[in-house]
Amino acid sequence: MIGLVDINAFYCSAETLFKPWLRDRPIVVASSNDGAVVSRNDQAKELGVVMSQPVFELREMIERKGLIVFSSNYELYQSLSNRFMAILTELAPVAHGYSIDEAFCILDGVPDPEAWARHAQSEILRRIGLPVGIGIGPTATLSKLASWAAKKFKARTGCVLDLSDPARQEKLLRYAKASDVWGIGPRLSERLSSELGVQTAWQLASADPKALRRQYNVNVERTARELLGIRCVAFDVDAAKRQTIICSRSFGTRITSLPILKEAVAGFVTNAAQKLRSQGSFANCIQVFARTSPFASGLQYGASRIISLPFPTHDTRDLLQVALAGLVDLYRDGPEYAKAGIVLSQFEQRVGMTNDLFAPPPRKNSDALMAVVDLINAKQGRGTVRLGRDTNVGQWKMRRDHLSPAYTTSWHALPNVRC
Ligand SMILES: [Mg+2]
Numbered sequence: 153m154i155g156l157v158d159i160n161a162f163y164c165s166a167e168t169l170f171k172p173w174l175r176d177r178p179i180v181v182a183s184s185n186d187g188a189v190v191s192r193n194d195q196a197k198e199l200g201v202v203m204s205q206p207v208f209e210l211r212e213m214i215e216r217k218g219l220i221v222f223s224s225n226y227e228l229y230q231s232l233s234n235r236f237m238a239i240l241t242e243l244a245p246v247a248h249g250y251s252i253d254e255a256f257c258i259l260d261g262v263p264d265p266e267a268w269a270r271h272a273q274s275e276i277l278r279r280i281g282l283p284v285g286i287g288i289g290p291t292a293t294l295s296k297l298a299s300w301a302a303k304k305f306k307a308r309t310g311c312v313l314d315l316s317d318p319a320r321q322e323k324l325l326r327y328a329k330a331s332d333v334w335g336i337g338p339r340l341s342e343r344l345s346s347e348l349g350v351q352t353a354w355q356l357a358s359a360d361p362k363a364l365r366r367q368y369n370v371n372v373e374r375t376a377r378e379l380l381g382i383r384c385v386a387f388d389v390d391a392a393k394r395q396t397i398i399c400s401r402s403f404g405t406r407i408t409s410l411p412i413l414k415e416a417v418a419g420f421v422t423n424a425a426q427k428l429r430s431q432g433s434f435a436n437c438i439q440v441f442a443r444t445s446p447f448a449s450g451l452q453y454g455a456s457r458i459i460s461l462p463f464p465t466h467d468t469r470d471l472l473q474v475a476l477a478g479l480v481d482l483y484r485d486g487p488e489y490a491k492a493g494i495v496l497s498q499f500e501q502r503v504g505m506t507n508d509l510f511a512p513p514p515r516k517n518s519d520a521l522m523a524v525v526d527l528i529n530a531k532q533g534r535g536t537v538r539l540g541r542d543t544n545v546g547q548w549k550m551r552r553d554h555l556s557p558a559y560t561t562s563w564h565a566l567p568n569v570r571c
Pocket of ligand 1: 158159160161162253
């Protein structure tokens with residue numbers, strides 16, 4: 153069986169974790185520069201807030217209905233996400249992070265997957281205070297659908313739904329619309345409906361797979377097969393790549409100087425940025441880390457910085473500035489560094505991006521320049537064109553008027569407890 157573990161309204165839950173008195177209030181979290189809604193809790197949903205709604209449209213709800221808006225605090229979300237993944241890695245035989253708040257857990261060999269799920273749910277709540285929903289099914293697509301239903305019928309399921317039983321699978325497939333299925337977007341579901349008369353997930357599962365491949369593509373065929381319980385989604389490196397890009401390396405010889413460490417990190421950023429562009433994504437968050445070898449006898453040190461970018465970007469120059477600023481901040485003289493790296497995350501695709509009037513302007517001709525850099529490097533070999541290290545940390549600042557403190561990543565922002 154496969155379990156899909158998904159944090160409920162993740163960004164909102166992360167905000168109320170440190171402000172529990174807001175838990176019953178309607179809450180939304182806005183995208184970079186306070187542009188549009190990227191997360192809403194159940195109470196905000198009831199008020200009628202929709203995903204991607206521009207924040208300026210919410211003024212009346214804020215004034216009259218007590219709706220609370222938070223700016224994206226990606227430092228906080230990423231650090232909580234890291235803890236979420238660490239717990240799952242410990243609890244599940246195999247766990248694959250799929251996005252910032254979702255992970256697929258391979259539960260083959262687990263005797264009672266539902267009992268496992270209830271235990272995982274309570275452990276995650278106990279250790280990091282975040283509520284999760286868990287769907288279980290024989291395939292990734294069915295586990296996604298189970299998790300969707302687990303949340304939809306929260307009162308009955310307690311946010312855990314096990315679809316091991318084929319009779320239950322059929323019941324849910326007959327209930328769910330094709331558009332509720334993972335990977336079937338609004339445009340595709342419209343075509344399926346008008347061209348093949350496919351409305352429900354059950355009809356999609358019953359359609360001729362070969363015809364689906366011919367008329368659409370191989371992914372639709374795979375989805376239909378997955379709905380029938382045949383595993384087609386492989387958990388390879390590629391799947392992970394889409395949501396985070398990691399570039400890191402253990403050094404051949406220990407590094408003890410900041411300029412050399414900067415050069416290494418600059419190389420990681422260059423490679424990661426190129427990968428980011430090749431998949432058409434823009435990153436909102438970058439993490440930089442460096443550490444000594446756990447096997448070395450000398451001084452042990454390791455640190456990381458998670459930094460929100462002022463706007464979603466795929467420009468090597470933007471990413472490099474922020475990464476080097478983070479590196480300078482975490483660097484200490486003395487330790488012999490054995491490994492360093494960067495992680496890009498919180499991706500957006502260009503189509504889904506909301507440009508904000510108040511956002512600092514992106515660099516001019518960024519796309520054109522980066523395209524030329526990538527083209528030359530593709531033809532002449534990696535690293536033919538690279539940036540001189542740019543340590544001049546930019547003055548750009550993101551518009552984040554409703555930002556919560558960095559509770560989990562900064563000593564200065566630790567919450568106070570009074571008793
Ligand atoms: Mg979620």
